[in-house]
Each structure stands twice: as structure tokens, then as C-alpha cells.
Amino acid sequence: MTENAINQQKEQFLSLCRQYIKRAGIDELLAWLDTTDFYRAPSSTRFHLNEEGGLCRHVMNVFDTAMKIYKNCAEEPIAAGTSPFTKPVSEESIAIACLFHDLCKVGVYRRAEKFRKNDKGQWETYLSWEMQESFPIGHAEKSLMIVRKYMELNLDEALAIRWHMGMFDVGESGSFNRRAFYDATELSPLVCIVSSADFVASKCLEKTTEY
Numbered sequence: 524m525t526e527n528a529i530n531q532q533k534e535q536f537l538s539l540c541r542q543y544i545k546r547a548g549i550d551e552l553l554a555w556l557d558t559t560d561f562y563r564a565p566s567s568t569r570f571h572l573n574e575e576g577g578l579c580r581h582v583m584n585v586f587d588t589a590m591k592i593y594k595n596c597a598e599e600p601i602a603a604g605t606s607p608f609t610k611p612v613s614e615e616s617i618a619i620a621c622l623f624h625d626l627c628k629v630g631v632y633r634r635a636e637k638f639r640k641n642d643k644g645q646w647e648t649y650l651s652w653e654m655q656e657s658f659p660i661g662h663a664e665k666s667l668m669i670v671r672k673y674m675e676l677n678l679d680e681a682l683a684i685r686w687h688m689g690m691f692d693v694g695e696s697g698s699f700n701r702r703a704f705y706d707a708t709e710l711s712p713l714v715c716i717v718s719s720a721d722f723v724a725s726k727c728l729e730k731t732t733e734y
């Protein structure tokens with residue numbers, strides 16, 4: 524991603540935060556993000572948007588997708604009383620959960636030289652990414668801890684961030700985690716909306732960009 528694109532994305536991210544999030548603590552959270560690699564970090568080492576600026580692009584894609592899912596699929600049944608949920612989800616909650624769901628990825632990716640075989644079967648080096656986690660407390664758990672350092676979260680937002688990995692992070696059948704995930708999906712529509720949006724964005728909208 525070019526320098527220009529990274530700066531444009533940063534502006535886009537900040538304007539989404541300003542437009543949708545009025546919660547106390549947002550200024551402090553954004554000030555902290557400015558001291559980190561958030562706007563330059565990749566979204567993953569080998570998969571979706573593994574390029575500079577990928578993480579910021581990814582969280583905005585998740586937000587955009589979640590808004591579409593909510594507006595097109597969930598808002599009307601909730602308002603009409605045909606959904607198991609009766610309370611509408613606020614746009615602020617969708618923004619907080621989506622834009623901050625992957626803050627655990629801040630400061631963990633580094634550039635690294637790796638080896639691969641080229642077309643002629645010869646080894647060559649290439650520039651890739653590696654992950655160095657200094658606080659391995661769990662992917663979504665870490666995001667939740669970071670956001671909570673700066674702002675209060677309601678039940679929808681906390682559950683949606685904690686379970687944003689959906690079925691990929693629920694453990695064995697019969698485990699406490701799996702039970703907690705199912706319970707969470709029955710307590711807030713935002714759990715399904717954010718985990719679905721994360722899945723759709725990372726699998727259908729975002730390519731592996733570096734090899």
C-alpha cells in the first residue's frame with residue numbers, strides 16, 4: 524500500500540470514529556493508536572491483507588459489512604417484533620465493536636526475511652511478516668482488554684468483541700467456551716453480526732496481497 528493510501532485510510536478511519544463514536548475515552552484511545560503501528564500494520568502474516576495498512580483497511584471493511592448485515596437483515600425484524608431480539612443495536616455499538624475488534628494485532632507483526640523455492644527450484648529470500656506476541660492472553664480477549672482500558676463497553680459491544688472469531692475460537696464440543704459463545708449469541712444480535720462481518724470481510728473482500 525502506498526504512503527498516500529495509508530494516510531487516506533487513516534483519515535477515513537478517524538472520520539468514521541468521529542462520526543459514529545461519542546463515547547468517553549475515544550479521544551484517549553485514538554491518541555494511543557497514534558503511538559502504535561495500527562495504521563501501518565498488516566491484517567495477518569500470510570492471509571487476508573497481509574500488507575502495510577491491511578489492519579486498518581480490514582477493520583473498516585468489517586464495519587462496512589456489519590452495517591450492511593444489520594441494515595439489510597436484522598434491523599427490520601427487530602423493529603417488527605419477529606426477531607428473538609427486541610432492542611435495536613446502535614450504530615455506535617457496531618462501530619466500536621468492528622473498528623476495535625482486532626486491536627490485539629497492534630504491535631505484533633514484524634517484517635521478516637523468509638525463504639522459498641522459485642520456479643527453477645532454487646531457494647530465494649523474500650520479505651514477509653512474522654508475529655511476535657508479547658502478551659499471549661488470547662486473541663479477542665486481548666482486544667477486549669485494550670478497548671476497556673480506554674472506554675466503558677455495554678453488553679453488546681463486549682460480547683461482540685470477545686466472540687468476533689465466532690466458531691473459530693470456541694473450543695471443543697461441550698467446552699465452557701462453546702457454551703459461552705452460544706449463550707452470547709442469544710444475548711446480543713451484535714455477536715452474530717460482527718463475527719459474520721469479520722468472516723465475510725476476511726474471506727470474500729480481502730485478498731492475500733503479499734507472497
Ligand SMILES: [Fe+2]
Nearest residue numbers: 624625662687
Ligand atoms: Fe480477529
Ligand SMILES: [Fe+2]
Nearest residue numbers: 581624625721
Ligand atoms: Fe478481524
